[in-house]
Amino acid sequence: MYYYHLIVSYKGTNYFGWQDLGEKDQRPSIQASIHQILKKICKYQECTISSASRTDAGVHAQGQVVKISIPLSIDSEKLLLGMNSLLPDDIRILQCKSCAPEFNPNKDCKSKEYHYYFCADTVYNPVFNDIVTHIPTNTKNSTTGPLDIQRMQQACKLFIGEHDFYNFAKRDTNISSSFRTIFSCEIVEVPSSSFGNKIYYLKVVGKGFLRYMVRYMAGALFALGKKQLSLNDIEEALLHHKDEKISSRAKSKGLHLIQVSYYT
Numbered sequence: 001m002y003y004y005h006l007i008v009s010y011k012g013t014n015y016f017g018w019q020d021l022g023e024k025d026q027r028p029s030i031q032a033s034i035h036q037i038l039k040k041i042c043k044y045q046e047c048t049i050s051s052a053s054r055t056d057a058g059v060h061a062q063g064q065v066v067k068i069s070i071p072l073s074i075d076s077e078k079l080l081l082g083m084n085s086l087l088p089d090d091i092r093i094l095q096c097k098s099c100a101p102e103f104n105p106n107k108d109c110k111s112k113e114y115h116y117y118f119c120a121d122t123v124y125n126p127v128f129n130d131i132v133t134h135i136p137t138n139t140k141n142s143t144t145g146p147l148d149i150q151r152m153q154q155a156c157k158l159f160i161g162e163h164d165f166y167n168f169a170k171r172d173t174n175i176s177s178s179f180r181t182i183f184s185c186e187i188v189e190v191p192s193s194s195f196g197n198k199i200y201y202l203k204v205v206g207k208g209f210l211r212y213m214v215r216y217m218a219g220a221l222f223a224l225g226k227k228q229l230s231l232n233d234i235e236e237a238l239l240h241h242k243d244e245k246i247s248s249r250a251k252s253k254g255l256h257l258i259q260v261s262y263y264t
Contacts, residue, residue: 169210
């Protein structure tokens with residue numbers, strides 16, 4: 001077998017996440033789409049695919065890291081061009097290079113960076129509909145008024161470090177621990193857009209993430225920005241397990257996997 005390290009970008013709107021759902025489930029996935037064209041390139045011989053992150057349905061990626069194992073030795077540049085010629089327009093291989101057989105894109109990573117893009121203007125530009133979440137606001141209503149970005153920025157600091165994210169993730173009895181380490185967390189304003197809307201993103205960098213973790217973090221920050229939660233509510237949620245989530249999780253379409261970093 002021959003092994004390649006890929007960086008893949010995709011728009012997740014039309015897919016039910018990264019992971020191949022199996023032959024009995026015909027819903028499209030990113031992994032299945034790549035696997036299908038790889039089999040075609042390899043004349044339907046055995047090939048395998050693994051990734052750094054199993055992004056959920058509707059989530060996008062600018063820098064997903066993927067390892068493929070194929071039975072043919074193909075020049076990296078030719079493999080990149082060949083794959084892109086067969087892939088749908090919303091999936092692209094950005095980089096391709098050979099790698100060691102033991103490389104594991106998930107276990108070997110140092111950190112993953114996610115951005116959650118959102119807009120809180122009263123009128124929302126539909127151009128951004130698939131990739132930016134609109135947080136409805138109403139200046140006449142205190143619970144849906146303008147987001148308090150400064151307050152949200154304060155709350156971001158609470159997530160930094162090692163914490164128990166049990167209340168900020170999907171309940172999963174298969175994981176051994178809900179503790180995770182966040183290296184940085186902040187709200188960033190996107191430079192002025194010619195499309196009219198003011199867009200922000202929640203930037204989160206961590207060693208690893210629980211399922212829906214960034215989306216629950218974003219949902220809690222939005223609730224806090226609307227004064228539906230307090231800073232103390234978030235602090236308490238990081239200290240004690242609760243029967244119910246303190247907020248709903250944010251929609252998938254605003255979440256983007258930006259990059260995955262490695263030690264070497």
